[in-house]
Amino acid sequence: MQDDTNLPPLAGQPMTKKDLLDQMSLLSIPDDTKVVSIEExxxxxxxxxxxxxxxxxxxxxxxxxxxxxxxxxxxxxxxxxxxxxxxxxxxxxxxxxxxxxxxxxKMAARISGFEPGCLEWHGVVDGYLVMYSWCEGEFDIEWWHPLDSGIDSRRPLVEA
Incomplete structure (x- = not known):
């Protein structure tokens, strides 16, 4: 049986860095990386x-x-x-x-693909450190995915 305890839930609620459940997860990203809110x-x-x-x-x-x-x-x-x-x-x-x-x-953004063009930001969803994701053709940042996966694993943000 697979252990799903470390997998982020599927709700997709964007949060801020202070809502991060596991502060130790910040050690998995480079020191100079900025974790931003969806608004940022x-x-x-x-x-x-x-x-x-x-x-x-x-x-x-x-x-x-x-x-x-x-x-x-x-x-x-x-x-x-x-x-x-x-x-x-x-x-x-x-x-x-x-x-x-x-x-x-110098920005919090990073390029995750060129064809199509995709951008990502480190953020927090449902208390977990994730990547907010935008790809060419999309109007706004409406997607996220876990750190250990890519744009093929994107899930929709759920905003109240």
Whole structure:
């Protein structure tokens, strides 16, 4: 028989960090991680989405440049001006990626997927430490999942 005592219940009521039943569960996440209320996560959603969409565009552009570089490197000498130009563009994209990525690291949000774009925040549901979850196409943060699972295990938030 499976022991379900450590599994979060299915009710889905968002709470605050002070409502956490097991303070020791905070040891399972990095020290600099912020645990937020659903209201705090929602306040960050628009800014986090803009960062995610910027990173998705940079990723697409980097993919295209990488493909172009792979094609022209077979036809031109490694020091050809066009190869150097494309490689420099790719280098600038990597730097921009890092700069934009640093912005999300300063927030409580984290990117959990690019296709589709998904964002997560550490939060508390029914007294348990969980991840609030938002994915592209959704209007608001209305989902959560246990820390040890991913977006495939999302459950709806139940708000009074």
């Amino acid at each position: 996560a929602r306040a960050e959603l628009d800014a986090a989405k803009r960062i995610l969409f910027t990173l998705q565009a940079l990723q697409d552009e980097a993919h295209d440049l990488t493909e172009e570089l792979e094609l022209i490197i077979e036809q031109l000498a490694p020091n050809h001006p066009h190869i150097i130009e494309v490689a420099d563009q790719l280098g600038r994209l990597v730097k921009e990626w890092q700069t934009v990525g640093d912005k999300i690291e």
